[in-house]
Amino acid sequence: MSKIEELQDVVVQTRRDILRMVHKVNSGHPGGSLGCTEFFVSLYHEIMELKEGFHMDGMGEDLFFLSNGHISPVYYSVLARKGYFPVEELNTFRLINSRLQGHPTTHEGLPGIRIASGSLGQGMSVAIGAAQAKKLNNDINIVYSLHGDGELQEGQNWEAIMYAAGKKVDNLISTIDLNGQQIDGSTDDVLPMGDLKAKFEAFGWDVLEIKEGNSVAAILEGMQEAKARTGKGKPVCVLLHTIMGNGVDFMMYTHAWHGKAPNDEQLENALQQNPATLGDY
Amino acid sequence: MTKYEDQGKNDTRSGYGAGMTELGRTNPNVVALCADLVGSLKIQTFIDENPERFFQVGIAEANMMGIAAGLTIGGKIPFTGTFANFSTGRVYDQIRQSIAYSGKNVKICASHAGITLGEDGATHQILEDIGLMKMLPGMVVINPCDYNQTKAATIAIAEYEGPVYLRFGRPKVANFTPVDQKFEIGKALMLSEGTDVTIVATGHLVWESLIAAEALEAQGISAEVINIHTIKPLDSEAVLKSVKKTGCIVTAEEHNYLGGLGESIAGMLATQHPTPQEFVATQDTFGESGTPAQLMEKYGLNNKAIEKAVLKVLTRK
Incomplete structure (x- = not known):
């Protein structure tokens, strides 16, 4: 089995995890989670240099910050299947007394999480701080962050985008999930953001695009290229073109599944489209 | 009653600056951030002596709070600096989520608190910051009374693990607490x-x-x-x-x-x-x-x- 086929198996199993998690509690955010599944799997299984176990300080390893915290289902599944905590714990998603809160948090001590997110627009600043601490510590590893496209409507991002370029935070790779959707509709209808590539470049970032953001092969190639561009005086932005709800036909190309769980029948249909590969939790 | 002598009027913000100078020399993990108010926060000596440990973020307080939270992850002890109004109300959600709820070891240091900021008027005076900050679970709230106590508090909070709000002011006021008085958080x-x-x-x-x-x-x-x-x-x-x-x-x-x-x-x-x-x-x-x-x-x-x-x-x- 090729590496890409192996990762594809993890992707399919992650989709199943996401669908089953949100179905069980009839809440959560499947659309954006499914759209970023290939990205998360590629990042954690192939792109990032990670140490064994979880160390909050992240010294000597790459770090990842999820700014659009509502896509916690994909984050939790990938962390669990990477070994940060027991896969069975996915069963507790959004339940009382769980470490798997609706939005990710350090507050309950879930391994793998370094910051709370959910209130949008804060993650890039945090990633910048972590990246600058790495420089102070002479740590050559990279800091990754992920942001929704709609999330860029929050002004704090643009403070952070200006700062990262101005201060040459070149050990940072911030990825924007460009699925063109947000809660109230398409991003163009809600608040058009214009040419994001031109905007990031105007702020002084090195920008690259991954046109097929749901292709593991394209993500691996694009993120390796992004890594190669670090350390050259500019922060790196990856514009990741994804399809919200990817892998489940009736959830694709719509914002309808941003924050809605499938019913029993829909779940069965969705799971049939994604047969188990690694075994369900 | 016990009598106290004014050792010479001074501003509490200069106490903060003096505390930062000492921390710069004694604690290599302490880093300072400022949102375009270095002169007001009196931290030029810290910057001169530790340029690599100072982060000038510009007029962008929300970003400053997030960066401070991120710096803690690499083991740093960030001290953020701006006026009290811009240290609290302006960035409440950033403090709430990225610092307080995330349990980050950030010291939010706020000058020009209260009404004695004076002539700038109500846009810059804040009389609500203690309330805002004390309502955040886990947040320590400190408001020292003079130069000596502010300096001592600044040094003390670096040793405490967890988020702290340190509030001080602009005008020169009586400096009367003993210069060597130990600052114990939570001890009247x-x-x-x-x-x-x-x-x-x-x-x-x-x-x-x-x-x-x-x-x-x-x-x-x-x-x-x-x-x-x-x-x-x-x-x-x-x-x-x-x-x-x-x-x-x-x-x-x-x-x-x-x-x-x-x-x-x-x-x-x-x-x-x-x-x-x-x-x-x-x-x-x-x-x-x-x-x-x-x-x-x-x-x-x-x-x-x-x-x-x-x-x-x-x-x-």
């Missing part, structure tokens, strides 16, 4: 023992309380004066011990009575030892332009106001 300081009334004050109002106590002594009233530099966690024991002796209390602070020190004490006393209390604080109002002394007079925050509050509370015993 007995300044002068008395038997008729307890005066509990924080920040700039501590010195005003000592002046009021002297005037009251001349009238035959024995006032006990306590310096509460840490509003949260509150030293309930010290307050209870005092009011059990005196039977009434006046709280004094440069802050709205809603959400301030007085409210914390009233809440504690209501459940543990109901006691007549008067509040020297602003009365749910914004400030305005004027000199610090004029504003303290107009908004009832000086020694005269404290004296008046004592005479009133004594009638309610």
Whole structure:
């Protein structure tokens, strides 16, 4: 089995995890989670240099910050299947007394999480701080962050985008999930953001695009290229073109599944489209 | 009563700057951030001596709070610096999620707190910050009274693991606490023992309380004066011990009575030892332009106001 086929198996199993998690509690955010599944799997299984176990300080390893915290289902599944905590714990998603809160948090001590997110627009600043601490510590590893496209409507991002370029935070790779959707509709209808590539470049970032953001092969190639561009005086932005709800036909190309769980029948249909590969939790 | 000498007027923000200078020399993990107010925060010496440990973020306070949270992950102890208004209300959600809820070891250091910022007026004065910050779970809230205490507090909070809000001011005020006094977070300081009334004050109002106590002594009233530099966690024991002796209390602070020190004490006393209390604080109002002394007079925050509050509370015993 090729590496890409192996990762594809993890992707399919992650989709199943996401669908089953949100179905069980009839809440959560499947659309954006499914759209970023290939990205998360590629990042954690192939792109990032990670140490064994979880160390909050992240010294000597790459770090990842999820700014659009509502896509916690994909984050939790990938962390669990990477070994940060027991896969069975996915069963507790959004339940009382769980470490798997609706939005990710350090507050309950879930391994793998370094910051709370959910209130949008804060993650890039945090990633910048972590990246600058790495420089102070002479740590050559990279800091990754992920942001929704709609999330860029929050002004704090643009403070952070200006700062990262101005201060040459070149050990940072911030990825924007460009699925063109947000809660109230398409991003163009809600608040058009214009040419994001031109905007990031105007702020002084090195920008690259991954046109097929749901292709593991394209993500691996694009993120390796992004890594190669670090350390050259500019922060790196990856514009990741994804399809919200990817892998489940009736959830694709719509914002309808941003924050809605499938019913029993829909779940069965969705799971049939994604047969188990690694075994369900 | 115990007499205190003014060792020479100085501003509490310079105490912060002096504390940062010392931390720069003694604690390699301390880093400073500032949102375009280096001169106001008095941290130029820290910057000159540790340029690699200073982050100038520009006029972007939200970004500053997030960067500070991120710096802690690599083991740094970030001290953020801007005016109190821009350190709290402007960035409340960033502090709430990225610092307080995330349990990050950030020291939010806020100058120009209260009304004594003076001429800039109400857009820059904040009288709500203690309330905003004390409501955040896990946040320590400190408001030292003079230069020496602010310097000591700055040094002390670096040793404490967890988020802290350190509030200080702009004007030069009496510097009267001992230069070598150890700063213990959450430990009230007995300044002068008395038997008729307890005066509990924080920040700039501590010195005003000592002046009021002297005037009251001349009238035959024995006032006990306590310096509460840490509003949260509150030293309930010290307050209870005092009011059990005196039977009434006046709280004094440069802050709205809603959400301030007085409210914390009233809440504690209501459940543990109901006691007549008067509040020297602003009365749910914004400030305005004027000199610090004029504003303290107009908004009832000086020694005269404290004296008046004592005479009133004594009638309610």
